Amino acid sequence: MNVIEASGLGRRYGSTWALRDCTVAIPAGHVAALVGPNGAGKTTLLNLAAGLAAPSAGNVTVLGGRPAGSPIALDGIAFVAQDTPMYKNLSARDMLHLTRNLNRRFDQQYAESRLGELGIPLKRKAGKLSGGQQAQLALTLALARRPRLLVLDEPMAMLDPVARHDFMASVMTAMAADGVSVVLSSHVLAELERVADYLILMSRGRVQLTGEVDDLLASHRLLTGPAAEADRYAERLSVVHARRGEAQAHLLVRATADEPVPPGWEAHPVGLEELALAYLREPAATALPGPARHRALRSETGRQTEVTK
């Protein structure tokens, strides 16, 4: 089952397309990380999946083909928006009561014990809690609904490192215990490397890269070799991003481990952050499943080729 499936999805505000030609299929049982710089369209995509916005183009379905925003979708998806919106005047206990009344499923006991473990007093008004506590409260409310999909929009932006660790630990525990799928967005990739096993890389409203992290890492390599030869091989190899010094050049290529390495060159595996940065630096580079498109010619400088599949 795909927890989020989008086909040609687009969303326009006025004359600006915040999201365009988005085609993804996020499988269940994963932690999918939506990564990209500010303005890449991450929040737009999540809003569309949560049913808060309607598409301007294409369509999006959730939880195995249900329309986004439909009652079943609302029932099965718990969405925590950026800045964890909360009614500031209501106490934590009131927020629990509120969420319980607005949903079909709510595990009051779990919510109360979790807040107790976290040291969040039930009587205190939500506006008086610290940023980390508000985020944990929002997460508690979301998890207590026993959703099938948890959608988090930049959930850790306001959190200090300890709070971030606790937050992630809670999410991962819920996943282990309940089988919740998770889709979360962030513009800080480093903290996602430990948890993400599905990646969607976005830039300027378009999806650049999507797939299981293991597959993506297995299908890319970093080749290091003489700078002088870099041009010669750049045309033969699918180069995503090239960096060159005086004598040495690094080419991040799309190739698997069993493909032959040019003589005199070394091949290294690529880490997730390195991979993401390379793609983000090359906005024209995409590696998306889809109909085969033409291979663009080398640019004038000869530094990189556009890679399409």
Add this chain to the structure above:
Amino acid sequence: MTALSVPARQEEDASLRPVPWQRMGWVTWRQHRATLAWVIVFLGVLAVLVYLAGRQVYSAHAAAIAACQSASSLTCPGSIIAFNGTNAFLSNGFLLQAIPPLLGAFVGAPVLARELETGTFRYAWTQGFGRWRWTLAKLVPLAVVLAAAAGVFSLLLNWYYQPYFAAANQNLTLTEYTPFFPGIFDLRGIGFAAWTLAAFAIGALAGTLIRRVVPAIVATLVAYAALAFAAGGFLRQHYRAPLVTSNLNLPGSAWIISQWWTKGGKFAFSGWPPDRLLEQFCPNGPSGPVGPFGKPKSVAIAQCLTPHGYTQWTSYQPASRFWAFQWIEGGWLLVLSALLIAVTVWLVRRRAT
């Protein structure tokens, strides 16, 4: 790579009933109880003030009636002045006309505008209840409660204005109003509650469209004012076709819409006679009873002009139609309110962020 299997929840999907409506009762109450408390306090304080003021008006009225029993009473003029001056700022009702729009704007506009402004709609509209049902379940109870509170308050206003309509005022120069007087008509009967409801509905729609609390409140007040002026100034007189008569002795409680004079079957002039005619036929000035603002009543003019062949025609609404007009006005306000709330819910359902 292995992935965690998702536990089957098939049985829940099969019987997916919507979350029951009554759950929103607590939600609406908890989120708006402070606002409702303010409304009760506001109306309560006003009620006390209106009651105290009304006591003064009633006692002044009684004193004037008593003092003017005999035609040549010495205390009569003084008591008349005393009555006319008692709480004169309230007598024409315009001040109290501000209550329905204030209630409607301050209660209705923030319901949606605050959610949209603070971003809490991202929480509220992703819960299982669903956004349009949430909106409806908030707006309808609030509308009903607000209209009911306004209705109860207007009973007091009904009581307050009685002395200004009393028939006993006919022969005295006490300030008099017809039941249709624009400042007072919709403070009484069901008008007060109906206008409060309409203001609330305008507020709710404004909040949805404008998405910011303060601008939405301002917009509500402006829209309400426009509607109230249109209703009072143009619409109301046409609810039923006015009666036309040449009878000069209309009761003071009748709402005179227009007057014109004919001579010999042809139209002569409307409204006040031109000066040359007055000079010609009423050289000594019209005598007789004086109405509000000191203007001689048209009865006096007629006495001068009628002997010379002029006939005065009056189109008017009789006071007996007061309640009929209340129901008509209340009726279209109710329909309008329902329509505005329906549009609000439709916008919430359809509109994206």
Add this chain to the structure above:
Amino acid sequence: MDIDKGISDEPRRAAGVSPIDFRLDPASGVPTYLQLVHQVEHALRLGYLKPGDQLPKVRDVVAALAINPNTVLKAYKDLETKGLAAGRPGQGTFIEATLSQVALPELSGLRRSLFGWLADADTAGLDEDGVVALFTSVLRDFYKRRDGQADRGAASGETEGVA
């Protein structure tokens, strides 16, 4: 890795408690699941884990380290493939076998010869990083050659020989 004191002296803990706890080195560059696998193998070698011991529950690992549960599952599956562990439905993952242990006298002999080699390398002018680089490269070549020989041997039906 936390060391449980007196692990071989005290009686076995209550069921459901694992003798070891995992830790994570995020900067090491080694994939997370491999770190977990290595820690289990390391614990086996040093005797902290014995056949029959339970590996930490996925949920506990995830709560402590804030990592993806699929990563833990992957590590446990890896150990299963290697024959070191096996999952029991409803109970958890348990150690099934142990790594082949080298006998103590052999171990000290190996230590001595390695010491000698390091002394030679030092005399030749190789510094610590050079030693590690050389060793890593030869190690890789060795296993490549050995596994290649094993494949050829298995294909021709001969018994595996240790190079």
